[in-house]
Amino acid sequence: MILGFIEHDRGTLNKASLEMLTLARRLGSVEAVVIGRKGATITHELKQYGISKVHLVVHDQLDDYAPTAWAKSLTQLATSLQVEAILASGSERGNEVMAQAAAIMNLPLATNCVDVVLRESDYIVTRLRWGGSLVEEARLSGKPKLLSVAQHVFAAEETLSEDLVIVEQEVDLNDKDFRVRVTERVENESEGVSLTTARVIVSGGRGVGSSEGFDKLEELAQLIDGAVGCSRVVTNKGWRPHSDQVGQTGTRVAPDLYIACGISGAIQHWVGCKAAKKILVINTDAEAPIVQKADYVVIADLHEIVPAIIAAIRAL
Amino acid sequence: MNILVCIKRVPAPGRSIILSEDKQEIITRNLGFTISPHEECAIEEALRIKEKNGGSVTVLTLGPDTAVEQLRQAMAQGVDEAILLQTDGKEWDPMATSKAIADAIADKDFDLLLFGNESADSGGYQVGSRVAFAKDFPFLSGVKSLHVAEGKAIASREALHAREIYEIDLPAAISVKEGINLPRYPSLPGRMRARRKEITILKPAPISGGPEKLQLRVPQGEENQVEVLGYGVEAVPRVMEVLQELNFC
Numbered sequence: 340m341i342l343g344f345i346e347h348d349r350g351t352l353n354k355a356s357l358e359m360l361t362l363a364r365r366l367g368s369v370e371a372v373v374i375g376r377k378g379a380t381i382t383h384e385l386k387q388y389g390i391s392k393v394h395l396v397v398h399d400q401l402d403d404y405a406p407t408a409w410a411k412s413l414t415q416l417a418t419s420l421q422v423e424a425i426l427a428s429g430s431e432r433g434n435e436v437m438a439q440a441a442a443i444m445n446l447p448l449a450t451n452c453v454d455v456v457l458r459e460s461d462y463i464v465t466r467l468r469w470g471g472s473l474v475e476e477a478r479l480s481g482k483p484k485l486l487s488v489a490q491h492v493f494a495a496e497e498t499l500s501e502d503l504v505i506v507e508q509e510v511d512l513n514d515k516d517f518r519v520r521v522t523e524r525v526e527n528e529s530e531g532v533s534l535t536t537a538r539v540i541v542s543g544g545r546g547v548g549s550s551e552g553f554d555k556l557e558e559l560a561q562l563i564d565g566a567v568g569c570s571r572v573v574t575n576k577g578w579r580p581h582s583d584q585v586g587q588t589g590t591r592v593a594p595d596l597y598i599a600c601g602i603s604g605a606i607q608h609w610v611g612c613k614a615a616k617k618i619l620v621i622n623t624d625a626e627a628p629i630v631q632k633a634d635y636v637v638i639a640d641l642h643e644i645v646p647a648i649i650a651a652i653r654a655l
Numbered sequence: 656m657n658i659l660v661c662i663k664r665v666p667a668p669g670r671s672i673i674l675s676e677d678k679q680e681i682i683t684r685n686l687g688f689t690i691s692p693h694e695e696c697a698i699e700e701a702l703r704i705k706e707k708n709g710g711s712v713t714v715l716t717l718g719p720d721t722a723v724e725q726l727r728q729a730m731a732q733g734v735d736e737a738i739l740l741q742t743d744g745k746e747w748d749p750m751a752t753s754k755a756i757a758d759a760i761a762d763k764d765f766d767l768l769l770f771g772n773e774s775a776d777s778g779g780y781q782v783g784s785r786v787a788f789a790k791d792f793p794f795l796s797g798v799k800s801l802h803v804a805e806g807k808a809i810a811s812r813e814a815l816h817a818r819e820i821y822e823i824d825l826p827a828a829i830s831v832k833e834g835i836n837l838p839r840y841p842s843l844p845g846r847m848r849a850r851r852k853e854i855t856i857l858k859p860a861p862i863s864g865g866p867e868k869l870q871l872r873v874p875q876g877e878e879n880q881v882e883v884l885g886y887g888v889e890a891v892p893r894v895m896e897v898l899q900e901l902n903f904c
Contacts, residue, residue, distance in 0.1 A: 348814065404819070406795065431812075434773075435796045438781035442788035447750055447865030450773075450780045464866065468777055473672050473681070474874055475777075477866040487780075518793035523820040525811075539903055563903040571692070574834075581834030587775065588692045588833040596901055606668045607692075607775075619884075619897065628671070632876070635897055636883045637890040647888045651895050652904050 341369045342394075342417055342483070344427040344436065345378075345385065349403065352381040355428035357495030359488040360388050363426045364498075366455060366462075370394060372416055372508075374409050375401040382505050389498040394420075394508045401512070404432070405520035410439030412510045417444075417483050424462070424484035433487050446481040451489040462486070470587035470610035491591075491614070532566045534585065539596040542568035542585055542612070546601015546622065546641055550578040555645045556600060562652050568592065570608045586611035600641040604629025621645070656710030656803070658701040659765045661756060661786070662694040662729065664722040665776045671873075678870035680746070690725045692833045693771030699838040700831055701769050702733045704803045710766070711735045715759065717752050719744040723854060730849035731841030737854045742861075746777070750864020753785030759857055760790070767808065768828040772797050787828035795821055796830040 343363045346353035363369045370392040371385050382393045396412045413436065417425050425440065427433035429451040441448035453474070454465040462479040467489050479486060534540060541560040543553055553567065560567045568585040569578070585592050586608045597615035602608060604620075604627055612618065613632070620633040621641050630636050637644060666686040673682045690698070701712045714729040716722045717740040726737040740755050747755070760768075768790070770783035780796070787794035795810055802809040808827050811820045823829075841849070884893040898904050 353815075407793070431797050434780040435784070438784040438796070439788070439794065441781055442753075442785040445750075447748070448779075448781050449866045451778060463869070465872075466866075468871070469668070469672065469775065470778070471874070472668075474872050476869040476872065478869055479866045481865070519795050519821055519823055521819045522822045524814070525818045525820065527816050527818070539901075563898065565903075575837070577837060584834070596903065606672065617901065619894075631881065632879065633881055634879060635894075636881055637885060637894060638883065639885075639887045639890060644888055644890065644894075647891045648894055648898075651891050652898075655904060 340420065340422050341367045342413075342420065342422040342425045343369050343371045343390070344413060344425060344433065345371045345373050345381065346428060346430065346432055347373060347378045347381050350377040350380040352384055353428065353430060353432070354495060355430045355433070355490050357388050358490065358493040359426050359428045359433075360390070361493040361496045362452070362455065362488050364389055366457070367423060370420075372396065372413065374412050377402065379505075383503065386500050386503040387497050388495065389500050391500040391502055392504045392506065394506050396508050396510055398510055398512050400517055403521045405517050406432070406435050407439055407519055408512050408516040410436045410443060411512060411516050413440045414443050415510045416508055422483045424486065427487045429487040429489045437485055437487050441485050444485070446483070446485055447479055448485040448487075449477055449479045450487045452486050453489050453492050455486070469606060472606045472610055532564065534566050534568055534583070534590045534592050537566035537592075537594050539563050539565035539598065540568045540585070540592055540594045540615075541565050541598045541600065542570070542602060543573060543600045543641075544570040544602030544608070545572045547573065547578070548601075548642075552642070553579060555642075555649065559645055559649050562649060565594075570602050599629055599633070600645060602629055603627045604632065656704060656708040656767065657765050658704060658710065658712045658767045658769060659760060659763075660694070660697045660701045660712060660714045660729070660734070660769045661782065662698065662714060662716050662725060662771070663691045663774045663776075664688050664716060664718045664725045665691045665774060674871055674873060678872070679868070681871070688721070688724065690728065691771050691775040693773065693831060695838045696833050696835050697769040697771055697831050698729050698732060698734060699836045700801055701767075702839070703836065704767070704801075708803060713738065713765075715740065715756065717747060717755055718742060726854055727849045728841065730852050731845040732839055733845060737852070739854055739856045741856055741858050746868065747861050748864045748866060748868070749777075749779040749781045750785065751861040753782045753789070754862050754864070755859035756782070756786050757789035758859060766825045767803065768792065770828065770830040772830045772832045783828055783830040790826075790828065792826050792828045793823050794828045795823060798829050798831045799835050801829065801831065801835065
């Protein structure tokens with residue numbers, strides 16, 4: 340049996356867990372685990388995704404997220420149920436809980452997998468490296484196999500299960516397992532158009548030249564109801580805050596249109612913007628790596644053409 | 656306050672990745688090397704904590720002899736001591752790496768262990784938690800802001816629509832993410848001092864851990880048609896057509 344770790348945050352399902360189930364079902368029969376009583380609210384949603392049995396881990400202290408306690412719960416359940424594998428989403432919490440479970444069990448962990456093939460008693464996994472610009476085939480052994488599934492690779496495929504049984508599971512946890520737990524939460528103030536929700540992103544790189552250089556990009560973004568992004572060079576120079584960075588160590592974006600101004604397109608940046616439906620490149624260098632990967636290219640100085648585009652839009 | 660920062664030497668790839676014939680490594684002949692980005696920030700964070708609280712910062716890496724370059728870079732920024740766990744150049748899996756680090760620091764008293772959230776190249780997300788477990792330290796990953804005082808670490812990180820705050824007793828292990836700070840450039844005197852500093856070199860033997868790397872592969876990119884809209888401001892009419900086709904204006 341495969342155990343699928345379903346994430347929730349105080350009773351709200353993380354939909355990335357449903358993507359994970361798509362891969363998990365290929366490996367065998369899947370049962371789900373949800374940690375903490377607050378997670379009870381999401382159990383019914385899982386029926387639509389082929390789950391007929393949910394293990395709900397209950398414990399007095401399991402009221403908010405606590406990574407070690409969650410990981411230890413997983414390992415105890417996996418041991419008592421003799422599971423073949425534990426799968427989680429390759430989300431921040433998914434990787435964190437699995438990494439702690441792997442440490443507790445002293446077993447290997449393969450993160451951000453995109454494919455699994457069974458070979459004798461092992462799994463041959465394909466996992467993402469370099470933010471997805473390189474993949475690795477690796478042998479994963481041990482019982483249970485521990486792996487996380489890369490996000491945004493699988494669709495959350497629906498398949499209705501006939502019934503749904505919820506089994507409460509008690510675990511043995513002590514104060515030490517709660518040394519790390521959420522103690523406070525500050526809700527984000529609602530911001531305008533954000534990188535992750537914008538239909539269009541106007542992004543700037545080294546070619547923008549200065550923090551003031553971004554004024555024109557801001558103006559263009561505002562006119563077409565978009566957000567402003569930037570490359571890592573820009574945040575390292577302090578021209579823009581890190582929250583604007585698109586890339587492997589910044590935000591991964593997927594807008595309808597990504598306008599890359601003065602960005603050469605190193606791998607670090609490319610993995611952050613490659614999910615865009617269309618890419619329009621504005622660059623003086625026709626040989627820049629991002630040019631080959633674009634849909635539309637303008638060979639021009641952004642300082643000349645961006646104001647000209649702004650003027651043309653205003654003239655409409 | 657004694658802080659250990661674990662870093663990794665990684666290639667700085669430009670436009671594409673080229674693999675060796677045996678598909679085990681990427682060809683690095685024409686590439687520069689750097690400290691994995693999240694770890695550059697871990698070094699900076701350690702230096703800031705030391706400036707406020709006193710104590711010392713030690714940097715550690717597991718890698719080939721050439722990884723001394725990254726240790727010297729950290730020392731040029733102000734790190735006091737450096738440890739190299741020297742390998743023969745082959746990539747170690749995360750279990751072997753964590754075991755070697757845990758062994759190397761088993762009898763050392765650190766108040767705080769800092770890691771990068773994940774390495775830029777292999778992205779295993781697990782060395783920090785394994786070392787923390789071996790030391791029996793509490794561990795938190797993905798930290799974007801850190802404040803250390805009076806035996807406690809107040810750490811925060813991003814959740815979906817909120818910032819989560821954690822209060823953790825020291826000693827502790829924490830992995831940080833880029834954006835927590837803007838790392839300083841090494842000063843010239845810093846570079847000069849770093850050149851003369853001693854580096855502790857240990858040569859651990861790898862345990863068999865896993866996952867076991869079989870081969871690397873460059874994913875095939877989809878063929879795409881590049882349309883040149885024009886050169887200079889003469890391209891504006893075509894750009895406008897594209898923006899209008901996509902319903903942006």
